[in-house]
Amino acid sequence: xxxxxxxxxxxxxxxxxxxxxxxxxxxxxxxxxxxxxxxxxxxxxxxxxxxxxxxxxxxxxxxxxxxxxxxxxxxxxxxxxxxxxxxxxxxx
Numbered sequence: 316x317x318x319x320x321x322x323x324x325x326x327x328x329x330x331x332x333x334x335x336x337x338x339x340x341x342x343x344x345x346x347x348x349x350x351x352x353x354x355x356x357x358x359x360x361x362x363x364x365x366x367x368x369x370x371x372x373x374x375x376x377x378x379x380x381x382x383x384x385x386x387x388x389x390x391x392x393x394x395x396x397x398x399x400x401x402x403x404x405x406x407x
Contacts, residue, residue, distance in 0.1 A: 331380045333407050338365045339373040348393035
């Protein structure tokens, strides 16, 4: 299925890597958690459209290399991220 006019895609999604996104504000702790495990973090300003789409404001979304959401977590702590990767035998 192709993209439709008006569809917006983040340039970061063009990269086939593990990455994190926060829609809203990333706390210093959340940014540190991502940095600690060398996970790129993209912070996207919150808009009402994000809420209408069902996204959680300020939550961390872990994107797999195929751009699908692997984890949506409100805390986004380093422990949560480590457990996610360890339980799947993935090293980043």
